[in-house]
Amino acid sequence: MTDLSGAARSGSKFGLEDVVEVSYPTEWRRAQRNPGADGKPGPIEFSSPAAFETRNTGSTFEARLDTDQEGVMLRYSVQRVIAGDRSVHHRIHRDGKWQEDVSFPRLSVNEWASTLRISRGQWTLVGSGTDFDAKGHLDKARSVLAFIKVE
Structure with a gap:
C-alpha cells in the first residue's frame, strides 16, 4: 500500500512520488574467448x-x-512500477x-x-488493475485499487 499526500493549487500542475531508482545495463560488450595457456581457445568470458x-x-x-461553477475537475495520471525478477536474454555454456x-x-x-469531477472530502476510485507477484508476473488473485481524496 502506498499513501501519497501533498498540497496543490487550483489551476497548477503538481506531482507526488514515492520512488526508488533502479539502474540496469541496456547495452553489453560481447563476450570474448581468450586464448588458453596451451594455445587452445580458453573458456568464453x-x-x-x-x-x-x-x-x-x-x-x-x-x-x-481546476474548479468551476459545477465543482472540482481533476486531470490525473497515476503510475505504479514494480521491479520483479530478471529476464535472461543470453546465456553462455561454460564449465559444462x-x-x-x-x-x-x-x-x-x-x-x-483520466479527467473526472470529484467531490471534496470523499475518496474516489480512479483506477483498478491486476497486481504483480514478486517475479513481476500478473497475480490474478490480487487487485490494485487507486483512490484520490481532495480536501
Whole structure:
C-alpha cells in the first residue's frame, strides 16, 4: 500500500512520488574467448555492461485541479512500477552448464489517466488493475485499487 499526500493549487500542475531508482545495463560488450595457456581457445568470458539506464520504481501521481461553477475537475495520471525478477536474454555454456550472461529487470506497470469531477472530502476510485507477484508476473488473485481524496 502506498499513501501519497501533498498540497496543490487550483489551476497548477503538481506531482507526488514515492520512488526508488533502479539502474540496469541496456547495452553489453560481447563476450570474448581468450586464448588458453596451451594455445587452445580458453573458456568464453562473460559479456560486460557498456551502457546503463535508470528507471523509477514505486508510485508517481501527476495532476491538475481546476474548479468551476459545477465543482472540482481533476486531470490525473497515476503510475505504479514494480521491479520483479530478471529476464535472461543470453546465456553462455561454460564449465559444462548454461550460465546467465545478459539479463534485464522485469518492470511491471499499472497506469491510469483520466479527467473526472470529484467531490471534496470523499475518496474516489480512479483506477483498478491486476497486481504483480514478486517475479513481476500478473497475480490474478490480487487487485490494485487507486483512490484520490481532495480536501
